Amino acid sequence: MKKILHHPVMDFLLKTVFYFAILLFLLYLYGYFGAGQEPFIYNEF
Numbered sequence: 001m002k003k004i005l006h007h008p009v010m011d012f013l014l015k016t017v018f019y020f021a022i023l024l025f026l027l028y029l030y031g032y033f034g035a036g037q038e039p040f041i042y043n044e045f
Helices: 008-033
Strands: none
Touching: none
16 A cells, blocks of 8 residues: 555656645635725725
8 A cells, every 4th residue: 555655657647646635725715805995994095
């Protein structure tokens, strides 16, 4: 099992999935707290 996890192709695939999950999480946060959610502070002027 350790040989499979330390294979270069498997290492690449695991890192790719990991970073893709982080990217999706950041996009979710951007959509949740993203631009345009709060009113612009100087709209009354």
